[in-house]
Amino acid sequence: MVVIKALDFTVKIDELQKHQLVAKTYSDEISSNQVLLKVDKFSFTSNNITYGIVGERMSYWKFFPTQSGYGIIPAWGFASVIISNHPDVKVGQRFYGYYPMSTHLLVTIDHVSSKGFVDKTEHRQGLPPIYNFYTNTEHDPNFTPETENLISIFRPxxxxxxxxxxxxxxxxxxxxxxxxxxxxxxxxxxxxxxxxxxxxxxxxxxxxxxxxxxxxxxxxxxxxxxxxxxxxxxxxxxxxxxxxxxxxxxxxxxxxxxxxxxxxxxxxxxxxxxxxxxxxxxxxxxxxxxxxxxxxxxTYAEKRQKEWGAAKFHQNTGMAWQQFIDAIQPIISIEEHSGTEGLEQLYLDTLNGKIDPRHGNIVRLNKRGD
Structure with a gap:
């Protein structure tokens, strides 16, 4: 049995200035239809602070539960499959989606297709579907390696x-x-x-x-x-x-x-x-x-998807996205923050309003090559 060491960055729900790193482990002996993802990178903006402020009211703490009194703020980014017990999800595939501020995420696969999959882990049932879908970068028409940092920062x-x-x-x-x-x-x-x-x-x-x-x-x-x-x-x-x-x-x-x-x-x-x-x-x-x-x-996205249909919704958002990404690319410079120390400083700076709007902030908790 292989043991994988992991870390969660958790914050005190009623006192966001306080945070803790929680160590845990996974093994390669996972259940049927489960997949272990290594989080490559995620963005952090003032939007993530909003997740924390309304976490209780809007159920954001329910996505990635942790120890009592603490929560894990969700973030958008990319992760790679390192262990798979699902026949249609392969080791090495990369997915864009909603991740914890953590080094790893264990998901339970449902509704898998070439476009991606839905995480049907029990505690995520009943939460907004838009947050539970993970997009396969190989079949994402709006993905390019050159713009993946901007995707992580701006797409959500x-x-x-x-x-x-x-x-x-x-x-x-x-x-x-x-x-x-x-x-x-x-x-x-x-x-x-x-x-x-x-x-x-x-x-x-x-x-x-x-x-x-x-x-x-x-x-x-x-x-x-x-x-x-x-x-x-x-x-x-x-x-x-x-x-x-x-x-x-x-x-x-x-x-x-x-x-x-x-x-x-x-x-x-x-x-x-x-x-x-x-x-x-x-x-x-x-x-x-x-x-x-x-x-x-x-809620409004679900309304529009029903009215337009999923294909039209993605077509409309895709066209608008390309227009925006062309406009924003020369304006924003990417700043990378590595490891737990980098995340801790970025988190506190964002919490305290000390962020330069010219920068787009990307976090790598895992070291390159790990």
């Missing part, structure tokens, strides 16, 4: 961005003439802005796309070229409050929400809540005038 975020853009267009933008995107430098906001700017140009639409960001990121957001206007949070009072407005909120900051809601008042026609980048400032003394509506991408 991009689907959310695509669905937000699609939803707004389907609702005729709620007749708004001003679209305000908070945390405009964040990765998901970048993709939203790119898609909205493209749609605006192609369809001859008339709305002002405005990015709100911190003072230190104003120059970067302006350089993106997708926002018609860029402002810092300090300048919110200078917004045109007479325009019917949509807010797409990735920050979750209570004070920002309070200012926007109070200023725009009845002209805030849709308050779309997406992310919690500023997780340390989610509450305030007074109740907010409007609650806003949480945009949960998996």
């Amino acid at each position: 975020l991009f689907i959310t961005s695509f669905l937000i853009d699609d939803h707004l267009a389907a609702q005729d933008f709620y007749q708004a003439t001003q679209l305000i995107v908070t945390s405009a430098s964040s990765k998901t906001a970048q993709a939203v802005a790119c898609l909205l700017a493209h749609r605006k140009k192609e369809d001859g639409l008339r709305f002002n796309l405005l990015g709100l960001t911190s003072n230190k990121n104003v120059a970067f957001v302006k350089q993106l070229g997708w926002y018609d206007q860029t402002m810092s949070y300090d300048e919110i009072s200078h917004l045109n409050a007479s325009e019917k407005s949509i807010v797409v909120d990735f920050t979750g900051n209570y004070q920002t929400q309070f200012q926007l809601q109070t200023l725009l008042n009845g002209n805030l026609v849709y308050n779309c809540l997406v992310g919690l980048v500023d997780w340390q400032n989610l509450t305030g003394e007074n109740p907010l005038p409007q609650k806003g509506k949480l945009f949960f991408a998996p």
